[in-house]
Amino acid sequence: MTTTRRWRGIVAVTLLVGGVGLAADRPDLVLVSAVGVAFAVYPRLSPAPPATPDLEIDRRLSDRAPTPGESVEVTVTVRNVGDDTLFDLRVVDGVPPALTVTSGSPRYGGLLRPGGEATFSYAVSAEEGKHGFDPATVVVRDPSGEHEVETTVAAETEIDCAVARGTPPKRNLAIEDAGDLLTDDGGVGIEFHQTREYRRGDSMSRIDWKRFARVGELTTVEYREERSASVVLLVDARPESYRAPAGEPHAVVRSVAAAQRLTGALLTGRNRVGVAALGREDCWLAPSAGSDHESRAMRLLATHPALAAAPPERTPGRQSTTKSPASGVSCRRTRR
Template sequence: MTTRETTQRNVGVSAALVAGGAGIVTGTPAVFMVAAVALVYAAYQAAIGDPEPTLTVERHIEPTDPLPGSEVTVTVTLTNDGETTLPDVRVLDGVPERLEVVEGSPRFGTHLEAGASESVTYTVEARRGDHAFTDMAVVCRNLTGTVEFAEQVAVETTVSCSADVNTVSLSGKTLAQSGRVPTDAGGNGLAFYAIREHQSADPMSRVDWNRLAKTNELATVEFKETRAATVVALVDSRHAVASEANAPTAVQFCAYAAQQVGSALLDMDNRVGAAVYDSCETLQPSANRAQEQRLEGFLGDVAGGSTDGSSSSRNPWLFDTDTRAPRMRSPTEMADEYGIADGGDAVATLDRSIPSESQIVFCTPLLDDRAAEAAKRFAAYGHAVTVVSPDMTTGDSPGCTVERIDRTARLDDLRGTVRVVDWTPAEPLAKALIRATERWA
């Protein structure tokens, strides 16, 4: 620690000399008594000494890997490892510049008895990225405030805030191969499922020996199996529009959601593919190592190709990504462009193009009834459907308000048939998925 003497260091001796001299010159006993008090103060300063403090400083954060926008609790703990009391300890924690303190304060003061500890807690709001705390400033003063010890203490602490999707909840419709999707079938696994009558082909490792010892009856323990699933990430590419000029479009948000979900499902050992609604382009499902690159390239073409002016919207309050002006196209134009009669057979075409056992993650802004009806039709064809819908209706215009009401009605209607993730792009997709999964449970 660095040591600094304050201006009060020799105040006792100085006061004694001045008061003593004035008392002698004037012959006033009262003034002379002031000199005696000052001498006692100076003697006390010399008696207590200025031992250098010995401190242990710790910082803990919870959680260490929060989602953007969530709160992180920071706890700073000081321990006096010395043999003397520290009457005045002041600390300023090194909060990362981009993290805002929302509760409590990183600045505090306390006193510490020998061997005692003191903790303080404050809360910061997490933001996307890695945020390293800087050195903590610690200042200790003696009882009279005449000597100050200061040090910059380095406590390595980093908040890693990621918005990546790590897990996606799927339905129990799975393949025969093993994976990580829980099923309602008994077999090999980790979680207990049921006990059934023993069969000669059952392995001895699954015999319920406790039951045998009690009843002399053979029984077999079954565990809940986890299997892999086939999933198609379906992107609604019909609305190359944004809620404001120069903002990401609905197609880009949908392609981003499909890529995040697809990568997470591939990491969970599932077979993942992709498709475009309603041009009916498909990337067949696969689980090999190269599939993630193929998925990224396929969805990148969808997001990049949506800005050529060939997409449409019936919503005049949204902006076309190419002209930045309100623009609409008729269903007839859409049908002619994609060769789909009345624009209504895309679901049937896609159903024939993808495996029958596929689950579908439909990424759509739900800006029209066709998207909602498509989700219902896929469910009617036997696919387990999850709708991930980026909300493009967050503006304040009258048209946006009307469309927001219509979109909310579509969401409510779909919730009775399929799983729905209502995602506001201002928040992380992972957070919206977690909230939706809790609601499904």
């Protein structure tokens, strides 16, 4: 509990006015000082707010998986499940930093009796990526406003604004595993590459029988081999990347959303994918494949502090390096 000092100075002013009224024989000033005494005593007689307000918050979304740019209505219900009347309750919902409120207000203020509830709503514009709501900030004051208690109330809510997976471009970084990246090497595949002289052991299905029937020569058809690519998605999450025009998502939000789409598309094509980030915590997830690796990559992109939607805070400190062999993720933490 903290003191707002809202009534600070009222006692001194009251004594000053009362003293002047007595010295100057001014009954009107003495009467004013009496009113001041009442104001000075009022905060001391007001019931203090509960040390830990017992509140619950329920947050409902009109659409949990909207498309980018779609308006999502957020309805918040605050319930007083305690035994104390909250005379001055103020709530600020934890809107995700990357989302913009387009209508309504994420704030509420009023009185809430035991067992009562209050509802308010607002709308946000959906942006690409997964956006988790922060806990709502709650401030409760006594009737006089002299004392207040600040706390947070959490209600896990997430907007998953994903877009259809595209076909990402890939450089010729092929590895030996099968995949969907066409190489310049001839072998087994679909797209024609070249013909060459028949060699003992060549598959009968790859012999150009039409040429053999025409000129009597055995030739073997080669196709462009398809192999998988090894790709690392690097997200620039340095402080400069958080700069954006008012009301627009910054580069980190867009980059994380793009990395999520590319990760799914590349892994679907049997490629090896890794994730790295430059920022408050340089993060590295080694390239790999499979559904388990996809889950790890998506979880990292959605929850890692280096990729948070909120800009980093500049705090002095030291740099430390940590590595988790089990997860294959290494991070370098830098505190400025």
